Amino acid sequence: MAIAKDFAQLGEITGVARYILVRNDGYVVSENYEEAVALSSAIVTTGKYCDTIGDALGGKRYIYCCIERTSGNNILIFSLGKYYLGIIKHPETDPQILADAIIGFLRNLA
Amino acid sequence: MEYEEKLSDIITSLPEVSGGFLYSADRGVYSNQTNRTADNFDLNNVGGKLSKIVSMLAVHFHDTGAIRITFKEQILFGMMIEDHHWLFLFHAPSLTPGMVKMTVQISLNIHADEGAVEQTAPFAPPETTAIEPSENTLQLLLAPESELSKPLNAIRDQLAEQIGPVAKLVFADSIRLWGNSTSPSLATLPELLTLLDTEIDDDNDLAVFRTKVNDILGEV
Numbered sequence: 001m002a003i004a005k006d007f008a009q010l011g012e013i014t015g016v017a018r019y020i021l022v023r024n025d026g027y028v029v030s031e032n033y034e035e036a037v038a039l040s041s042a043i044v045t046t047g048k049y050c051d052t053i054g055d056a057l058g059g060k061r062y063i064y065c066c067i068e069r070t071s072g073n074n075i076l077i078f079s080l081g082k083y084y085l086g087i088i089k090h091p092e093t094d095p096q097i098l099a100d101a102i103i104g105f106l107r108n109l110a
Numbered sequence: 111m112e113y114e115e116k117l118s119d120i121i122t123s124l125p126e127v128s129g130g131f132l133y134s135a136d137r138g139v140y141s142n143q144t145n146r147t148a149d150n151f152d153l154n155n156v157g158g159k160l161s162k163i164v165s166m167l168a169v170h171f172h173d174t175g176a177i178r179i180t181f182k183e184q185i186l187f188g189m190m191i192e193d194h195h196w197l198f199l200f201h202a203p204s205l206t207p208g209m210v211k212m213t214v215q216i217s218l219n220i221h222a223d224e225g226a227v228e229q230t231a232p233f234a235p236p237e238t239t240a241i242e243p244s245e246n247t248l249q250l251l252l253a254p255e256s257e258l259s260k261p262l263n264a265i266r267d268q269l270a271e272q273i274g275p276v277a278k279l280v281f282a283d284s285i286r287l288w289g290n291s292t293s294p295s296l297a298t299l300p301e302l303l304t305l306l307d308t309e310i311d312d313d314n315d316l317a318v319f320r321t322k323v324n325d326i327l328g329e330v
Contacts, residue, residue, distance in 0.1 A: 065163070
């Protein structure tokens with residue numbers, strides 16, 4: 001398992017405005033966002049909900065969730081076992097391209 | 111209902127869309143157009159959770175709109191089309207987010223420059239009206255003079271042990287639903303417990319929660 005400082009590189013991925021890595025008990029492991037603690041429980045809940053939604057829909061494998069914002073700073077949430085990763089994207093970045101970049105980054109950490 | 115026909119039109123007009131459903135917190139799933147690949151019980155679960163996600167994040171970000179869950183070979187798109195009414199579509203990944211959103215906006219006659227939430231139900235007011243009664247109800251029920259104070263505090267603590275940091279949110283939301291469906295009292299407490307049961311996904315955690323709650327109720 002990668003250590004927390006490895007995740008700090010998330011902030012260097014093109015299109016990532018902010019990131020928050022949260023353990024499933026709400027503890028913030030790594031972040032570059034000043035409101036990370038306030039947002040942590042919402043990220044954990046979203047991740048847990050999305051995990052169970054896949055089960056409810058016949059066992060579909062959930063990859064990530066995207067909450068759109070009118071500002072374009074969409075929020076992407078990935079499940080990583082007992083951890084959840086929240087990404088706030090830059091407005092001009094395509095969410096699918098960014099999601100692919102994040103997935104590639106996570107695969108390289110594993 | 112008007113939206114049911116419009117949902118049918120959207121599904122018909124886009125071959126990449128395999129189905130959809132309409133959901134509201136009050137009515138649950140009121141139009142299931144998934145060719146029964148998913149039953150109403152599961153879709154109620156999905157609709158409830160996705161609408162809660164957007165509500166939760168709207169506390170932090172006041173410009174939230176649609177939600178999109180990407181699965182391996184399918185995307186589930188959800189959008190509030192009216193106050194607390196949601197439209198959900200299952201579609202192939204080949205269909206772009208912009209195309210889905212534009213189709214929904216055109217079908218529902220929503221102005222392209224504005225999100226559905228902002229157009230039909232500005233987010234802040236509904237969120238305020240949804241939370242304030244819940245908080246007031248919660249405060250009343252937890253007040254020392256309430257007969258429910260002791261069991262509810264104990265149940266909330268047990269819920270926190272099982273589901274962690276989100277227990278406070280889940281508990282408040284369940285209290286709101288309980289209060290909407292019945293008159294909160296010791297006699298109707300089992301209805302609240304049924305609601306809370308659905309929030310604990312792990313079977314072992316649920317069993318522990320039920321055991322400890324039964325102990326609490328035995329002391330009341």
